[in-house]
Amino acid sequence: MHFNILPTATTPIYRQIVEQVHRLVASGQLVAGADLPSVRAVALQHAINPMTVSKAYSLLEAQGVLVRRRGVGMAVAAQSFGAGQGGDTMALLKPSLAQAAHIAHQLGIDPQAAIAAFELALNDAAAPIADGKS
Amino acid sequence: MHFNILPTATTPIYRQIVEQVHRLVASGQLVAGADLPSVRAVALQHAINPMTVSKAYSLLEAQGVLVRRRGVGMAVAAQSFGAGQGGDTMALLKPSLAQAAHIAHQLGIDPQAAIAAFELALNDAAAPIADGKS
Amino acid sequence: MHFNILPTATTPIYRQIVEQVHRLVASGQLVAGADLPSVRAVALQHAINPMTVSKAYSLLEAQGVLVRRRGVGMAVAAQSFGAGQGGDTMALLKPSLAQAAHIAHQLGIDPQAAIAAFELALNDAAAPIADGKS
Amino acid sequence: MHFNILPTATTPIYRQIVEQVHRLVASGQLVAGADLPSVRAVALQHAINPMTVSKAYSLLEAQGVLVRRRGVGMAVAAQSFGAGQGGDTMALLKPSLAQAAHIAHQLGIDPQAAIAAFELALNDAAAPIADGKS
DNA sequence: GTGGTCTAGACCACA
DNA sequence: GTGGTCTAGACCACC
Numbered sequence: 299m300h301f302n303i304l305p306t307a308t309t310p311i312y313r314q315i316v317e318q319v320h321r322l323v324a325s326g327q328l329v330a331g332a333d334l335p336s337v338r339a340v341a342l343q344h345a346i347n348p349m350t351v352s353k354a355y356s357l358l359e360a361q362g363v364l365v366r367r368r369g370v371g372m373a374v375a376a377q378s379f380g381a382g383q384g385g386d387t388m389a390l391l392k393p394s395l396a397q398a399a400h401i402a403h404q405l406g407i408d409p410q411a412a413i414a415a416f417e418l419a420l421n422d423a424a425a426p427i428a429d430g431k432s
Numbered sequence: 433m434h435f436n437i438l439p440t441a442t443t444p445i446y447r448q449i450v451e452q453v454h455r456l457v458a459s460g461q462l463v464a465g466a467d468l469p470s471v472r473a474v475a476l477q478h479a480i481n482p483m484t485v486s487k488a489y490s491l492l493e494a495q496g497v498l499v500r501r502r503g504v505g506m507a508v509a510a511q512s513f514g515a516g517q518g519g520d521t522m523a524l525l526k527p528s529l530a531q532a533a534h535i536a537h538q539l540g541i542d543p544q545a546a547i548a549a550f551e552l553a554l555n556d557a558a559a560p561i562a563d564g565k566s
Numbered sequence: 567m568h569f570n571i572l573p574t575a576t577t578p579i580y581r582q583i584v585e586q587v588h589r590l591v592a593s594g595q596l597v598a599g600a601d602l603p604s605v606r607a608v609a610l611q612h613a614i615n616p617m618t619v620s621k622a623y624s625l626l627e628a629q630g631v632l633v634r635r636r637g638v639g640m641a642v643a644a645q646s647f648g649a650g651q652g653g654d655t656m657a658l659l660k661p662s663l664a665q666a667a668h669i670a671h672q673l674g675i676d677p678q679a680a681i682a683a684f685e686l687a688l689n690d691a692a693a694p695i696a697d698g699k700s
Numbered sequence: 701m702h703f704n705i706l707p708t709a710t711t712p713i714y715r716q717i718v719e720q721v722h723r724l725v726a727s728g729q730l731v732a733g734a735d736l737p738s739v740r741a742v743a744l745q746h747a748i749n750p751m752t753v754s755k756a757y758s759l760l761e762a763q764g765v766l767v768r769r770r771g772v773g774m775a776v777a778a779q780s781f782g783a784g785q786g787g788d789t790m791a792l793l794k795p796s797l798a799q800a801a802h803i804a805h806q807l808g809i810d811p812q813a814a815i816a817a818f819e820l821a822l823n824d825a826a827a828p829i830a831d832g833k834s
Numbered sequence: 835g836t837g838g839t840c841t842a843g844a845c846c847a848c849a
Numbered sequence: 850g851t852g853g854t855c856t857a858g859a860c861c862a863c864c
Contacts, residue, residue: 318538326540353848
């Protein structure tokens with residue numbers, strides 16, 4: 299298990315981690331009790347500051363998504379709502395859909411054209427690194 | 433012409449202005465040569481500091497979207513690509529579509545379900561609060 | 567690395583910084599990825615307001631010359647054309663040459679005389695005050 | 701006689717007029733007693749504000765370069781130093797040469813290359829609108 | 835009237 | 850530590 303971190307993105311790194319854990323738990327890819335990679339491992343892997351990873355984990359702990367297990371590391375909390383099933387995944391998707399819809403509307407883009415473009419984007423998301431470019 | 437400013441939003445005010453101008457220009461609602469509301473007018477209208485508006489205008493000038501007309505005010509730059517037509521509106525929409533698609537994929541949401549949810553979001557964007565006021 | 571700021575000059579301070587960065591990047595003295603002095607450091611060094619420096623950096627970011635690295639500072643953008651080589655330095659020089667040539671022509675000054683005067687000016691620029699300090 | 705006004709240039713319009721009169725007088729193209737175009741004529745010709753032209757003329761009057769002749773208009777002052785001869789034209793050219801030299805030096809451009817580019821610029825200045833482009 | 839420039843100071847967000 | 854954001858207020862330059 300590893301995270302997708304884009305240091306250049308507009309969303310702060312710690313928030314990218316938080317949101318990603320939310321999604322992995324909601325989609326059942328991280329079940330209750332599952333271990334998370336250590337702060338140091340994540341920090342090394344992405345060449346980011348350990349404080350940043352720690353901040354994300356602490357925030358997730360405060361939200362009840364993770365639990366800190368002394369000497370072992372962080373794990374997914376047992377009572378993590380939706381863990382193991384995909385019940386509220388749509389709730390996590392809606393905000394970005396709403397934002398995209400808002401922008402499309404402000405730009406005066408035809409809804410059908412927006413939907414078509416979204417279909418393409420979904421295909422791209424399914425096959426992210428298929429290009430032969432080095 | 434006036435801006436939609438949400439002082440409570442997380443995006444800074446000056447950036448809300450910048451993005452709104454980008455979209456108004458790209459969608460042809462602001463054609464090349466069109467005047468923008470004066471710094472003071474915008475500041476008074478939204479009860480914000482003139483410097484905040486000025487900052488937005490300065491950035492848009494640095495990006496080549498606006499030109500400064502001394503003693504007269506700011507206007508949309510002539511070479512502002514896409515001004516007057518809707519050619520590159522899609523370019524401004526794609527990033528948010530890509531992000532939404534990425535999230536949907538990470539959540540393991542079925543593409544058809546994501547598209548259906550996007551259609552609903554587009555309807556909501558077109559009729560935000562369903563008020564009868566034009 | 568430090569800036570040359572003349573608070574008494576007619577050109578605003580923030581613009582002196584902007585132009586200086588442009589030249590340092592174009593001439594390869596600032597390569598892609600290089601760090602810039604922090605806003606606070608520049609502000610302290612020249613006894614100017616941090617916002618003045620910040621304004622210059624923000625404009626350079628809007629122009630694509632600098633990139634913001636969160637929590638770390640500003641750096642020269644990778645795609646900054648000409649970074650690392652001296653390819654487009656002449657492009658930054660031409661406008662002032664054109665202006666000088668235009669003035670010389672309007673004054674009816676003989677081209678040879680203008681060139682001779684320019685040679686002297688170049689010598690002066692190379693040894694501004696003839697002080698022995700390195 | 702007419703002025704060359706570039707409303708988009710960085711130098712303010714009123715200053716473009718002032719400097720241009722200085723040069724025309726210094727180079728002998730405007731001799732003592734010669735009439736200048738009326739404020740209204742200049743304003744109409746270049747679609748600029750009459751106040752701007754008036755400000756330039758007033759400044760030139762304060763400098764002793766022009767005299768205001770009631771009911772007739774502005775004329776070149778009799779005691780205008782250098783009028784009729786070209787004695788101090790070089791003094792008016794030097795500042796722009798110094799600026800260009802300074803920029804060339806900051807860019808690390810070879811003096812010989814700078815001089816060569818200046819020769820080209822002088823040729824361009826002598827034949828400004830010779831291109832067949834529409 | 836237009837925008838520009840700078841200051842002083844406070845508070846926030848990020849790593 | 851880094852930069853960001855906003856405010857209040859003063860003064861300038863230009864048209």
